[in-house]
Amino acid sequence: MSFAPAIEARGITRVFQSRKGFFHQDVTRTEALRGVDLTVDAGEIFGLLGPNGAGKTTLTKILTTLLLPTSGIARVLGLDVTKDTERLRARIGLVLGGERGLYNRISARENLRYFADLYGVPVAERDRRVTEVLEWVGLTEAADRRTEEYSRGMKQKLHIARGILHRPEVLFLDEPTIGLDPKSARETRKLIRSLLGQGVTIFLTTHYMFEAEELCHRIGVLSRGRLVAIDTVAGLRDLVxxxxxxxxxxxxxxxxxxxxxxxxxxxxxxxxxxxxxxxxxxxxxxxxxxxxxxxxxxxxxxxxxxxxxxxxxxxxxxxxxxxxxxx
Amino acid sequence: MATVSVPRARWSGRRSTLASVRLAILTFLADPQWLIPSMIAPIIFGFVSYELFLGSPDLIVYVILGAGMMSMWGQTLYGSGWATGQDRNLGTLEPTISAPTPYVFVVLGRILWNVVSGLIGIALVFVVVVAAMGTVPSIDNPLAFAVLFLFTMFTLAAVGTVFAAAYVYTRYAGFIQNVGEFAFYIGTGCMFPIIILPFWTNPIALIFPPSWALDALRYASIPGYVGFGWGMGWDIVGGVATTAAYLLIAGLVFERVERHVLEVGNLQEY
CATH class of the missing domain: 3.30.70.260 (ACT domain)
Structure with a gap:
């Protein structure tokens, strides 16, 4: 019996064009990804490591259907990320993190209810599921407070809660601990680890080396849009x-x-x-x-x-x- | 061993639209700035309208229609487009687009709420004008008025949908809206019949569905009203045709816009 990989990318390139000027436009082309090949197995925590501007977020957005590749093919759960977007979006979760991305004048619970509806979490299950994920990320006591009152760490937990609300099979986490204090970062890593026990495949981007080492089964190193290495931690050490x-x-x-x-x-x-x-x-x-x-x-x-x-x-x-x- | 079956999540347009209505209401209640366009502006429009139509035999109807429609127009355009712009500012556009529900359902929910809050505005104008003038206006054809009133709301919503698509397309959509808003107020006949404007403005006004609907609404409410001159029936036909065209455009535009933003990757820009 053969199992399809959770994530498969072949020859992914992405070129961004930016324009300056009104009458005479200067076009700047930036090659964010240059022929990325990647396979992530189901149930794996895969870490994508790279400095700022290496192309981590670009690759994450392509794999989560939020950006089209310039060329190449990517499949997640066997679905084409450019064609089967609707079906795929229902089966994956995305945690972009940061201060933004939440409706800040309403409570965490209402934020989650809204997204549960957009994701079609069964009506009978919705409120229970919202309570469940809030409890899981440790936000039960603050669940009915406006998210504008939340600390950065609390917002990050809420982002994760939203990402797993609809029980995704693959969860993409884009730099989930960036900007967090050490305690919040540790708690976030703990949450990520515990997801693995639930059978979720995790694709994590980070530029914290220790984080990738601590969490990931395999690591890919992205540099200037090119995947320069992909292996286990031990394998990578041997590589150099x-x-x-x-x-x-x-x-x-x-x-x-x-x-x-x-x-x-x-x-x-x-x-x-x-x-x-x-x-x-x-x-x-x-x-x-x-x-x-x-x-x-x-x-x-x-x-x-x-x-x-x-x-x-x-x-x-x-x-x-x-x-x-x-x- | 007992197995736990987990129901598969499946989105529905109706549910997503209702969720969007709910979110719009919660945001409205949580943000005091909305009191200005929804509660205070209609009353100001009412006073402006009163001064404008002073001396007209159907003063009350003109005042209520003019101020009310301006209020609804503002709510629909400003609210529908602005909410999408706000999604960009808050960074919620990306997570919303990443959900399986097409974004147009979210926009639809917002438009529904904006139409309802526009109705609150028109009700306020009605109460203020009636209280100030001491008489309740008589409507020539109440049933036709009610139906056409709903139809006018629908035409406004159709235009709002196209504007919302512009906000998804670019973060600069607010510029178009700010420039166009007052021109639309006048040009579509919200405040006063288009027929009194220079002739060259008429064909431009007819591009917009509310121009037809508002003209029909005036036929139904003001005895002896002569708008475009072709009568209420053709106004309705024109309104239905242009609204259908707008909805078709909105559908196509949304599909193209969603594809376009994935091509350029500007969802996170604000």
């Missing part, structure tokens, strides 16, 4: 080499010292960054037994040297991938 990183910090390093570090066995990359008077070397170790002692030995003249070893984080991998793609 090694699973360890050694960091060394002090007040400046000589070129000879840097060269010595670069030539240590197993070193795949050395990044040299300056933070005011302090210089940090980030040394990526691909293989072998290279440890902090070997690095210390190369930088022996530095009395205040601080060296530490850590696992290569997804942030390291992500920065490598994004750097490689930069012009």
């Amino acid at each position: 080499g090694g699973d360890r990183t050694i960091e060394a910090e002090d007040y400046g390093f000589e070129d000879a010292e840097l060269a010595a570090v670069r030539h240590l066995p197993g070193v795949s990359k050395v990044v040299h960054e300056e933070y005011g008077p302090v210089t940090r070397l980030t040394i990526r170790v691909r293989e072998g037994d290279l440890g902090v002692d070997a690095v210390r030995a190369c930088l022996i003249n530095h009395g205040g040297l601080q060296v530490r070893e850590r696992r290569t984080s997804l942030e390291d991998v992500y920065l490598d991938l994004v750097e490689e793609e930069a012009p």
